[in-house]
Amino acid sequence: MVNTLASFWGKPQKAKSSDKKAEAAPKPTDDKISEEEPIAAEKVLQPVKESAKKEVSKAVKRKAAEDDSDEEFEFGEEEAGNRGGGKRRVLEESEDEEKEEEEEMKVEEEKRVEKGKSKIQLMKEKREKMKEEKKDVEMKDVEKEEEEEEEEEGKKLASVFTSKNVSSSSTTKTSGGVVKKSTTLAGKMTKDENLLSEEDMKKDWKPEAPILYQHVCEAFEHIDGISARLEIQQTMTTLFRKIIRTNPSDLINTVYLACNDVAPSYECVELGVGDSFLIKAVTETAGSNSNTIKAKYKELGDLGTVAMSAKSKQKTLGFGMKPKPLLLKDVLQSFRKVAAISGNKSQAVKVQEIKKILVRASGQECKFIIRGLQGKLRIGLARSSVIVALAHAFVLSVPKGVKPMEKWVEGGNYSDNEKFLMDLKNPLGERLEAAVNIVKKGFSECSNFDSIIDTALVHPLCDLSQHCHLTPGTPVEPMLAKPTKSVQEVLKRLNGQRFTCEYKYDGERVQVHLTEDGKVKCFSRNLLNTSDKFPEVPPFVREACESSGVTSFVLDAEVVAYNAVKDILVPFQVLSTRKREMAEGEEAEVKVIVQAFDLMFLNGQSLMAKSLSERRELMKKNFKVVQNKFRFAVSLDAQEDGDTTAIEEFLDAAIKGQCEGLMVKTLDANSQYEPSKRSLNWLKLKKDYLEGMGDSVDLVPLGAYYGKGKRTGFYGAYLLGCYNEEADEYQSVCKCGTGFSDDALQSLMKGLEEAVSESKPSGYVVSDTLEPDVWFSPSQVWEVKAADLSLSSTHKGALGKAGNPERGIGLRFPRFERLRPDKKCEQATNAEQILDMYYNQDSVKGQGGDNDDDDDDLL
DNA sequence: GTCTATTACTGGC
DNA sequence: ATCCGACACATTCGG
DNA sequence: CCGAATGTGTCGGATGCCAGTAATAGAC
Numbered sequence: 001m002v003n004t005l006a007s008f009w010g011k012p013q014k015a016k017s018s019d020k021k022a023e024a025a026p027k028p029t030d031d032k033i034s035e036e037e038p039i040a041a042e043k044v045l046q047p048v049k050e051s052a053k054k055e056v057s058k059a060v061k062r063k064a065a066e067d068d069s070d071e072e073f074e075f076g077e078e079e080a081g082n083r084g085g086g087k088r089r090v091l092e093e094s095e096d097e098e099k100e101e102e103e104e105m106k107v108e109e110e111k112r113v114e115k116g117k118s119k120i121q122l123m124k125e126k127r128e129k130m131k132e133e134k135k136d137v138e139m140k141d142v143e144k145e146e147e148e149e150e151e152e153e154g155k156k157l158a159s160v161f162t163s164k165n166v167s168s169s170s171t172t173k174t175s176g177g178v179v180k181k182s183t184t185l186a187g188k189m190t191k192d193e194n195l196l197s198e199e200d201m202k203k204d205w206k207p208e209a210p211i212l213y214q215h216v217c218e219a220f221e222h223i224d225g226i227s228a229r230l231e232i233q234q235t236m237t238t239l240f241r242k243i244i245r246t247n248p249s250d251l252i253n254t255v256y257l258a259c260n261d262v263a264p265s266y267e268c269v270e271l272g273v274g275d276s277f278l279i280k281a282v283t284e285t286a287g288s289n290s291n292t293i294k295a296k297y298k299e300l301g302d303l304g305t306v307a308m309s310a311k312s313k314q315k316t317l318g319f320g321m322k323p324k325p326l327l328l329k330d331v332l333q334s335f336r337k338v339a340a341i342s343g344n345k346s347q348a349v350k351v352q353e354i355k356k357i358l359v360r361a362s363g364q365e366c367k368f369i370i371r372g373l374q375g376k377l378r379i380g381l382a383r384s385s386v387i388v389a390l391a392h393a394f395v396l397s398v399p400k401g402v403k404p405m406e407k408w409v410e411g412g413n414y415s416d417n418e419k420f421l422m423d424l425k426n427p428l429g430e431r432l433e434a435a436v437n438i439v440k441k442g443f444s445e446c447s448n449f450d451s452i453i454d455t456a457l458v459h460p461l462c463d464l465s466q467h468c469h470l471t472p473g474t475p476v477e478p479m480l481a482k483p484t485k486s487v488q489e490v491l492k493r494l495n496g497q498r499f500t501c502e503y504k505y506d507g508e509r510v511q512v513h514l515t516e517d518g519k520v521k522c523f524s525r526n527l528l529n530t531s532d533k534f535p536e537v538p539p540f541v542r543e544a545c546e547s548s549g550v551t552s553f554v555l556d557a558e559v560v561a562y563n564a565v566k567d568i569l570v571p572f573q574v575l576s577t578r579k580r581e582m583a584e585g586e587e588a589e590v591k592v593i594v595q596a597f598d599l600m601f602l603n604g605q606s607l608m609a610k611s612l613s614e615r616r617e618l619m620k621k622n623f624k625v626v627q628n629k630f631r632f633a634v635s636l637d638a639q640e641d642g643d644t645t646a647i648e649e650f651l652d653a654a655i656k657g658q659c660e661g662l663m664v665k666t667l668d669a670n671s672q673y674e675p676s677k678r679s680l681n682w683l684k685l686k687k688d689y690l691e692g693m694g695d696s697v698d699l700v701p702l703g704a705y706y707g708k709g710k711r712t713g714f715y716g717a718y719l720l721g722c723y724n725e726e727a728d729e730y731q732s733v734c735k736c737g738t739g740f741s742d743d744a745l746q747s748l749m750k751g752l753e754e755a756v757s758e759s760k761p762s763g764y765v766v767s768d769t770l771e772p773d774v775w776f777s778p779s780q781v782w783e784v785k786a787a788d789l790s791l792s793s794t795h796k797g798a799l800g801k802a803g804n805p806e807r808g809i810g811l812r813f814p815r816f817e818r819l820r821p822d823k824k825c826e827q828a829t830n831a832e833q834i835l836d837m838y839y840n841q842d843s844v845k846g847q848g849g850d851n852d853d854d855d856d857d858l859l
Numbered sequence: 860g861t862c863t864a865t866t867a868c869t870g871g872c
Numbered sequence: 873a874t875c876c877g878a879c880a881c882a883t884t885c886g887g
Numbered sequence: 888c889c890g891a892a893t894g895t896g897t898c899g900g901a902t903g904c905c906a907g908t909a910a911t912a913g914a915c
Contacts, residue, residue: 227878229899230880272869276868342909344910344911345910380878382900385898483875508872525871528871573905578906581907680895708902711901716902717901738874739902769866794905812872812903814903814904
């Protein structure tokens, strides 16, 4: 039963995927548990590999050392002083705290129940996990009753999981209804205290010593097994706090690893590693054979897990000296090294480098290393959650070098958030929220964790914005928009406010910066530096603003391919053929025009807090249209009055004008520039979002690919084709991997069981590079929606009829809509129709020639 | 050896 | 890009 | 008045097409 305490993170020991035994045991009923439970526990424990055992012994040790530890330990702030065990630790506590705790327990319980319910659906893997987890909790229940000591232990180490027990006893009922909003948050955070005792630190975290990668992996592992966001976040907070207390210099490394980043995005560092290299590395490390690894990958859907199992297998065989444990920074450095490798033989060298860390890694570590290199940590946590956790950590465990907040209170002009955070009288939960807002803002404006953390380790959070704020030269996270399904919906959202509609251009987002020292830079939507890709943009923009004599700015715009002769915009597909980097003085073949629509910074001043109408006014005042080079997004201002016709007409006009649709934004209320927030204030409206609009086609599934990650055990994507009557054949038109519900995924797979074919059926026109994992003989018709049709080198729709014998037609943004049981395969959309749809697109019609192969010689 | 075709990877949508 | 599902939180509903 | 049901916003992670680029494998 120790196993339930095994993990430091308080996670019930999760049986490894290879271990089906535990899951097989049905959940015992209440009265039986006490008898069966120990057995079940053994079952679970038995197959667990070394690493887990280590955890167990650690836990035991900790338990021994636990006794009197944590009362004295004070974290950053006093209001956090909640107690852990309930009865054992007698600490004076205010009523509030009590309430908070009770409240939180309730929530916890609900969550648990909910979880059990919802997960029953698909996702075999997950389901199994859940069962195990639930059972473990159950077991814990019993332990509690049987063994007082264990109960205490459990609470301390795993308060999250034990709360259920407590609430089931009695405390819950008494909780007064007074508790509101943020109390849950605060409650969680106070509980979090329990996880952090000085003893824990001493045992596992030698002060000053570099942090082990393993520690981070334990947190990852814990997070991986749960889906409750608050708990995930809290786990990270705890991790960060520990690091702040023991070795703050490793904090930055942890953050990078947790975000799966290697450098600030605008530094454009690429790992240059994909599945195939990783497979190679895993194969060689494990001394296995690449086909078995590949097969395993298909089966398990996660290369990390494959690596882990391969590694542990190999470990039992080959034996040697124990390699040095991996440090946090080793891993990060290794990643960076991999990224830096280039040139001749670089592939082999990369693999070599990866192998080097894999050899030193334990199974669990392997898993996360591999996933990390894949660029998918897949842990249910991403950057935005890391930021939240980080903010919490900084409040709850103020770094040593930072003087407590109250010392700063007077003077200075602080934002509301900052003031709120500084006032210790405010409820902790809300102060944490304020801190999150501060850090979020800091990161979105400065997008560099090094700066954020360096600052936060020295200055109090309320001063963060003084050091990390919008600066020309450093990209801001661009504001994004929310898709809208109908004009009605748009109106509903606007709700009587003044708003504007702008054309949504089919180009590439660009953020143009002018720094005080006169340099102009461009950044992409994902903050990569695209200055070299669009060398003409800086001069264009300069020209647009030269008369106004601005000294600095940050401008939001879209770069669009442009045909100056005909004065028409050219589709994205053409824009994307531009070279990534241009030699000095070289002229790009595809001409471009800048369509500006927002201004975030001007002459040393941030405009983000201003309303859109003000920003736009400033933009129009300081920039002017330059023929064929720079202009503003076409827009239409209006007041919401229930009338849809104006918008509809404008939408039509936009599409006629080679645009994708409209962006709709409020002008006054709530119209600040909010980085990266998918704020409701920006809505996007495209014709293919609208019901009954857009290009809908009926296609036949030709084959399928095994799913990965959460799609393991299902087909993750299907290869779809249209019917070519002329030759009685099916031509691939797209793959489709989105649009189906989980249920649909399951039933579609089932429905196609019969159709599975040993080999590629005759009459399928499919590129070799698209070879699916399974083929189907023609059996069903699906309705699929797409935004556009484009010429494709991989897909074969209406092959040879679209102006180029080599190329077929493919779909842009395909998604599954529904099954068409009423149609036979021969009634699927045929090649002729696909061709018509292609030519009926405004973007194709507009482009002079009959085919768009000669697009580029327009001008 | 040099030139070309193929492949893998990244990042735009 | 699109889309779905899960969670957290807010609001409404029913007893 | 409270708990349940319902709605909304956010986040995370599945997956799409297609272009250029760099490195390698293959052809001569």
